[in-house]
Amino acid sequence: MKLRSSEWFENENAELTFQHRTAMRAMGHNPDTFVGKPIIGIFNAWSDLNSCNYPHKEFVEYVKRGVLLAGGYPIEMHTISTPSDFMKPSDLLYRNLLSMDLEESVRSQPIDGIVMLCECDKTAPGQLMAAASCDLPALQFAAGHRKSGTFRGKTVNYGTDLWKYSDDYKAGLLSEEDWKELETSISCSLGGCPVMGSASTMKGLSEMLGMMLPGTSSIPATDSRRKIAAEATGMRIVEMVRENLTPSRLMTESAFNNAIKLLAAMGGSTNAAIHLTAIAGRLGIRIPIERYEELTQNIPLIANLQPAGSYSMDDFHKAGGLRRVIHNILPLLDQDCLGCTGETIGEIYGREMPEYESSAEVIASLETPFKARAGLAILKGNLAPQGAVIKKSAVSPHLFKHRGQAVVFESYQDMLARIDTDDLEVTEESVLVLKHCGPVAMGMPEWGSIPIPAKLLRQGVRDMVRISDARMSGTSYGAVILHAAPEAAVGGPLAIVREGDWIELDIEASTIRLDLEDGEIAERLAAWQPPKPQHKRGYPRLFADHTLQAPEGCDLDVLRPGSKEDAVFVPPIVGRG
Template identity: 65%
Template sequence: MNLRSEQWFNHKSFETRFQHASAMRACGHDPESYAGKPIIGIFNSWNDLNSCNAPHKELVEYVKKGVLAAGGYPIEMHTITTAADFNKPSDLPYRNLMSMDVEEMIRSLPLDGIVLLCECDKTTPAQLMGAASCDLPTLQFAAGHRSTAYFKGKPVNYGTDLWKYMDMYKAGELTDEEMKELEKGISCSFGGCPVMGTASTMKSVSEIMGMMLPGTSDIPATDSRRKIAAEQTGKRIVDMVKEELTPSKLMTEAAFHNAIKLLAALGGSTNAVLHLTAIAGRLGIRIDLKQYQELSDDVPLIVNLQPSGLYGMDDYFHAGGLSGVIYELLPRLDGDCLTALGKPLKEVYTKKSESPDIITSLEQPFKSESGIKVLKGNLAPSGAILKLSASSKKLWKHEGKAYVFDSYEAMLEEIDSDELDVDASTVLILRNCGPSALGMPEWGEIPIPTKLLKEGIDDMVRISDARMSGTSYGTAILHASPEAAVGGNIAIVQNGDIIEVDVEQGLLHLRLSDEIIEQRRQALTPFPQRYPRGFLKMFAEHVLQADEGCDLDFLRPHNKEEARFVPPIVGRS
């Protein structure tokens, strides 16, 4: 094997060799134990504020066991993490920061292969972005989803069910005491959200693109099979080093197209649009926003899974999980794309699900309409998106008066007022929440006003330049681009303006003349810079817009050749 780590440990300079061997001994690594073996960096992303990734505190030991069994040498290291529940103002900026952390540690250390321990929403894409920028043999391994809880004798899943109970509480259907009981029990184990939210979506995407071992993306966190899978991952990465099977050979343009089709079949998270675009961009592959629609036009929803359906991830796993879905979807996929085993999809995913009520078929889908619909018009010239499977078809062709919230704080102050001037036809707009304004938090599922909830209204058209949790649902039009903070036309909308939405025609229109639009644009004042220093200042100044994946402009190569990994010059540190 031509090991990259030999640049450190068999360097032509005796002084450099001596220094590195001595430094390894200081860390407890005997040169006789790792000499001539692939050194596998295991990047651990747990901390005590990220319950989703907490299982990796234990699982990492099983990955190490697999690496050792296969003849490699494991080195554990830690990166920052992205705890979606806690990172403020949003976890999206820290996706990019974490990707830089992963990339620079891979690039600068004596590593031959990489295992990335992921789970919570942004850790998975962050790691894939960093790995794509380095192109060393890499595998991801997830912590698994948390257990389904029970409330009032019924199963409840953190995420989708939480939003439903919140609406019931606001409508006066649940008491404070009942909500306290729900809060105590809805997160009843470590692990990611047990629905097809962003975490489950991105794990599925990672597996179909060959960055995670087949059959490992959907094992529950509490299932002992996840420990076995961790060991198998450790074994496999050593072989991938020998085979020189790198991310650029797995995450090809065809593989990204497969991932977009899978996104539709799963009813996956809208966040995946940002993440897939950003990961592909690191490899010099451009995904245009319209491809999310075009590639999934003939792909129905074949999974009856929250938030687009009824079941949770435990049910889905026992029904065959992602393996069963890919089997059904193969007629729409490029079956020659490689898995992490180095074998094509069509040879690996050969088992049909035996639970047709959870995993259906292309011929008899759960819902005929799925995927991401791209909407454009003078309100969002660069595009906005809608998750079809989670929206209300009755609202796909709609017009109504706008009611505008200039900030999240303003929305919170007004949304519960009985005096709010809205009805069921109103189009709610929330702005100044885009990537450069606030890091694009998950505020796009604007709450239904309390006065309307009490009238039985459970959905209405909502438009924002923000994101939405992958566990959420409703007719929420997201990622309006350009965002308000950079002068996008969503910034000029006023209360009472007529908004037209035609989902089938892909139209999002503000019914104003070009002259009035231009007058209002001329009257806009520059959006104030909220962050005077630090990474958030850097993010605001360099982030690309939503239609380009919200990566930082200086991290995106101009072409595939520029994206290839360049090893560091190794000498004395």
Template identity: 65%
Template sequence: MQSMILRSQEWFDGRPDHSFEHRSSMRAMGHLPESYMGKPIIGIFNSWNDFTNCNLPHKQLVEYVKRGVLMAGGYPMEMHSISTPSDFMKPSDLPYRNLMSMDIEEMIRSLPIDGAIHLCECDKTTPAQLMAAASCDIPAIQLAAGHRASAYMQGKAVNYGTDTWKYLDDYNAGLVSEQQWQELETNISCSLGGCPVMGTASTMKSLSEMLGMMLPGTASIPAHHAARYAAAEMTGRRIVEMVREGLHPSLLMTEAAFHNAIKLLAALGGSSNAVIHLTAIAGRLGIRLGLDAYADQSRNVPLLVNLQPSGIYNMDQFHVAGGIGAAIKQLLPLLDCSALAATGKTIAEEYGQYEVYSPEVIASLDQPVKEFSGFVVFRGSLAPDGAILKRAASSLNFDRFIGKAVVFEDYADMLARINDDDLDVREDSVLLMKNCGPIGAGMPEWGMIPIPNKLLKLGVRDMVRISDARMSGTSYGTVILHASPESALGGPLAIVQDGDEIEVDLPNGIINLRVDDKTMEDRLARWQAPSSPHKRGFMRIYEDQVLQAHEGCDFWSLRPKDRSEVKLVPPIVGRG
């Protein structure tokens, strides 16, 4: 075993008065010095709570993680961070991603921890932990809880997330009875774990694996599968090895690794939320991922994975087909294969061995599910700093579209009027909603504006929709998101009026408000910023600190100027 210099030695084998106090405190909890002295202290950051059903399996999985740490010669210390249960947090869980990352970073900074295991699953828990890992740069690895099982209703498979939205449209159109709707509520969320489709949870843990922050092949294991427990033990073993090897996040999450992650995101038909999260994680490492990187890196990447919401299958079927390992194997010819996996081997060495067992679920580059995937990045007079469209989720077939705007001033206005029979809306209208961006509302997942009931009854299931909001990774449709700068800051979105023509040019990535410059200037001059509801607390801090969507919605104060400022978190010197 090679000699190690451990952060924890400062606490337990440093100045006599300090080390006496620290060892005495450990004894009070039943930890004897001979059990942990000289061993890597592994902080296990558990993110389950009784509101976070996606992460609740970690209540049991953590014991297997601890066993792995002990068997590899480390010493596990479990602690809880805040969590971000997306089903419950209103109006948005995105701000609390930043708070969770700060929670973890400060615990690592101030405690005797040599390596960290981050237990994740629900949408924002995975990027929050990766942001903290990037900021601290001590050896770190993630373990996902796994996805929940697909449910069945009347003999048909239904998946929490994507099928929820489809049934909701049919319910609003009068095609699903009240009894069926209640039966769906009873059945659709039938076990613990993340959504069983390629939503944000499945997307982010897949990208974590691509970034070298999760053991190969583990991202897509179901929550209920015995392999998930084996993965937990292997993860515990691996972090101890990573501490001994000095394998830090900054050596894994390189610019090449982020480019690989963008390509995997396109191949998976993954969540649009990943654009914000990858940008934020990279930013913590001094790597600037502009929106153009998402367009450039995914330009020639087809859709390889046939999962909802971009395809038809579910995560259980994906796992049986070969899982994330097989998907990455298919993508290897387009990747920078010198990037490292969590094992320390290159991704070429690690993923070349995987096989595809169901090509209808995991396709090849030669015969993809869809020729085009990834994200269209728009700029123009409506969104000077950018907006995005998830191509694989759109069902409309057009290169250039011009439609008249139906404008909602905010989410409450939309809810009040979307199903009004007097609403002047047609199939070729553009539904546009304001004041849903990072400052305006915490950037909730409101971007998939509902199709008006009177159009649903005519069979309309997709329309062009534009906002400065996000949308759920399980959502679908021709939904243009993250318009920046947001309307609450006086971005052009703020001055759109009913009946204005909006141009969407897909091939050229242009989104324009078709009014003359003088009209735009006059409207902007009359525009008044909405008053902030945040007078105190974290949301006041968030409002003062948050960057815009195209910069990842992180806090400006948490981003280094460049990679030279990314340094290993040192031990705290002095008495606690």
């Protein structure tokens, strides 16, 4: 086979070949050792501000070793990092920037195959979007999840337990001393959140899509088997280059359907509805938002993991991890889809698995699931004509059908200023409404899990209906309606909701409705004025001008091909730079 990198290093133009080889020699790369071998770009996204991705500073060396052992040549490269804890107001817009960073680095340089080192929430989907656009052989390798912490003799997990203890602190059930001790003990190691949040969700979906070696997505960051998996990833990508096993052969429409079913079965993050749609869109595959509900009507929750369940990712790994989940739901999947080993997923995950002690407490069967209600409900109605999402497995049962009056916050700042005041007119029957947090307004931050007002927390209230055009952390829980589209900033009906309006939610019927006459809604919308843009220049301005709405994946319109035929990676003309 002719390698892509040969255009640079074995070009018929002797001057170009000379220029490129001598540039490699300047960095200590001898052409005798790499010309004719697959050159593997290893894209690293660690930084000193990203505790989730930080282990890749070490793991990259094991990937390199695997590449060398398989007869390839590793080149380490770097992209921007997306630490969810620090990127404000939102890391979602930088997901797209990361994907552009990676795609253009690959497009313009002598790379034959790609290994993408991921973990923190937007790193994984951003890399998969880039891999889809490049369509060169590619694999992901995750850093793994961090250990659970301990607080006052109890296991605590960064993410889900943070939100629970935060409510207790605001309710006066946790002292200042307790709160300070929790800070020192809830997150004491490197790696992703140890629950089924967005990071764990996207790693699992990557494996399901064939973009991560089977059985590797749920290994802990501190487990030595992750180093072995890193080496195996490096070895396999070289073989995939020789086989020309590209993302478009793995991430087919059927594979995305499988991923949506897995998302429901493992109680994954609502963010996945945005990410899967964006990844598929890069391949010219459209996922209508309704599909997230249609494909999962009969799929129960079989992973008993926080936030929808009780256990941590450590428990999940001990119980057999993602391999067991896919094995258990295999009858519901298209088993002919290819995995990155070149085998079908039926062959990969259909093999008999040993039973582990107490594994059934963490990963159930289809016959005896933890919850019958799983997956995402796609809510439509006059309040969200293009749809909104809610995670059924995280909703308190008594709120599946609800009618309440709106308590309206015009912005996140407005919400912060008033949510915990004693004079806020709110009851547990109220519906909290937060506006102007969507992709155009703010880059769609994780502000959708509106806090329960402090005075209700003191009364013992722990869940109530909330709606916004924002996202929420995959580690959060509750009756939280998200991604309302169109968003308020572009004139979606959310923009005209007023204090005291009645809102009706019916999850079983998949509806969310503002109880107003059509004429009143039309009159309010006609009088609506768009808000001033938050950003005047730079990438945030570019994002706001070109982002698609949540049901289309919040990708930039200029990165989305119009059809499968348009989803063609155009290489550069190799000449003088």
